[in-house]
């Protein structure tokens with residue numbers, strides 16, 4: 327049996343591990359975090375293209391059971407004027423709209439599904455380095471342990487160690503945005519079924535939705551010239567105080583949501599990888615944020631990572647030679663992923679005009695014109711359109727084995 331060592335159990339890792347295990351691989355996953363924490367992370371959009379993958383994994387209903395369907399995005403100015411309504415999915419197909427889920431829930435569903443398929447997820451195992459021998463790969467952990475396999479798959483996010491092995495020159499770039507967010511309970515705030523709202527606040531961008539049970543999911547994107555030091559996590563109370571100040575003049579319910587926030591407020595600088603020339607080297611390949619980290623503005627980070635998982639598993643099922651499989655995977659995915667990253671960067675630019683009065687006035691004037699027919703505009707349907715490749719039957723085992 328061939329062995330694929332998978333680094334990272336975020337979104338891409340457990341998904342590719344499950345698919346490979348179902349193809350007859352041994353596919354252990356090594357995750358740096360000490361345990362699954364369903365409360366970790368904020369929330370993210372799972373678009374229809376990501377849901378197709380979850381369907382293939384057999385978990386779409388379970389995931390959606392704790393999601394907030396948000397097929398429509400309402401955009402408001404800093405004065406509370408509705409600027410535009412934009413579909414969060416292909417135009418004119420509300421049933422194919424995105425679903426917002428807590429990231430911790432997505433992870434839990436994927437972990438449980440992978441475990442059921444026979445995947446072992448090893449937590450508290452931080453990879454520091456990867457190298458190759460003539461017969462296989464070696465993965466080195468921070469406790470000095472070494473794991474050997476036929477191939478290594480880097481699903482280890484934007485700071486990927488596996489990508490560092492493939493091409494140490496590649497550096498993620500700071501988008502100029504800091505993401506922050508949390509959960510609130512606001513008495514009497516009316517639920518927003520089917521909708522997520524966005525406010526071009528005067529000093530920072532704000533998004534929120536209200537679930538049927540009254541829980542508010544919210545995030546803010548503040549502009550910054552430099553990423554904050556990541557030596558220690560930002561203090562939750564400080565972040566909330568700063569956000570309350572940034573959004574103090576924005577229309578309600580924005581300040582009210584911030585006042586009624588309960589629990590910790592997460593904050594993280596947003597990075598992107600617009601283009602990574604090589605996604606693989608020898609017996610190592612990377613996928614997901616490790617090779618095409620995108621800002622969350624297009625709501626596609628998790629969905630692209632899920633698509634990658636299917637593409638890579640399918641390529642390995644069709645190509646007995648791992649290098650051919652990796653090349654086929656990159657050829658299948660790179661152009662699409664880069665296009666989505668660029669699209670998200672376009673949206674980021676609109677968010678960053680907050681604070682500049684002239685630019686804000688200009689945007690508030692032009693956006694309704696540009697997005698007048700957005701609910702019927704099919705120009706962006708490509709974002710949600712990826713044809714999932716089929717797997718070759720599991721009887722045909724991929725090779726690339728150490729003993730060849």
Ligand SMILES: Cc1cc2nc3c(=O)[nH]c(=O)nc-3n(C[C@H](O)[C@H](O)[C@H](O)COP(=O)(O)OP(=O)(O)OC[C@H]3O[C@@H](n4cnc5c(N)ncnc54)[C@H](O)[C@@H]3O)c2cc1C
Nearest residue numbers: 334336337338358367368369453482483614615622627628
């Ligand atoms: C803690 C966290 C919270 C997030 N919250 C949000 C959010 O609220 N909204 C949003 O849009 N996106 C969020 N993201 C990003 C989002 O999950 C990804 O954009 C997307 O799901 C793509 O997934 P991925 O599997 O490629 O990478 P990720 O989801 O980033 O997963 C990478 C995994 O690899 C692990 N890892 C990293 N380095 C190592 C190492 N050296 N050894 C072993 N394991 C390692 C990480 O702990 C992580 O579990 C978050 C990511 C993380 C890690």
